[in-house]
Amino acid sequence: MFQIFAIAALIGVIPGYIAHSKGRSFFLWWLYGAAFFIIALIHALLISPNVAEVEQRQLDNGMKKCPHCAELIKADANICRYCGRDQHSETADATPA
Ligand SMILES: [Zn+2]
Known part of the structure; x- marks a missing residue:
């Protein structure tokens, strides 16, 4: 049982990372990805980037x-x-x- 959660948590990182690079919350998308991997992955790929947030991060950097x-x-x-x-x-x- 634990292994299922471990795998879900691990693959959830993928949509989390994609969403984060588009200026979204990594944590929320990681949870989403762990719960509904395929849906979250496609969703993360389809969402448009949050340009303001991406720009703000670069200004902070x-x-x-x-x-x-x-x-x-x-x-x-x-x-x-x-x-x-x-x-x-x-x-x-x-x-x-
Ligand atoms: Zn210029």
Whole structure:
């Protein structure tokens, strides 16, 4: 009996991981995946990513938003890798006086 729960808990990690990478709660999707693996797996693959949450995680991980093109770039970057614009001259303008 224990083995069934162990296997369910183990395979539940798969939809949990997929959902987490789309900005959803790993824990809830892990429970869901452990209970209804096939349904949760398909569901996790079909849900659209929570863009705001994914972006917020990247901002928490030391990324910043380019003030020109709004793409996420490294906080240490001097030049945006998307639009190629300088990150120093305009950051001063963005801060309210
Ligand atoms: Zn840019």
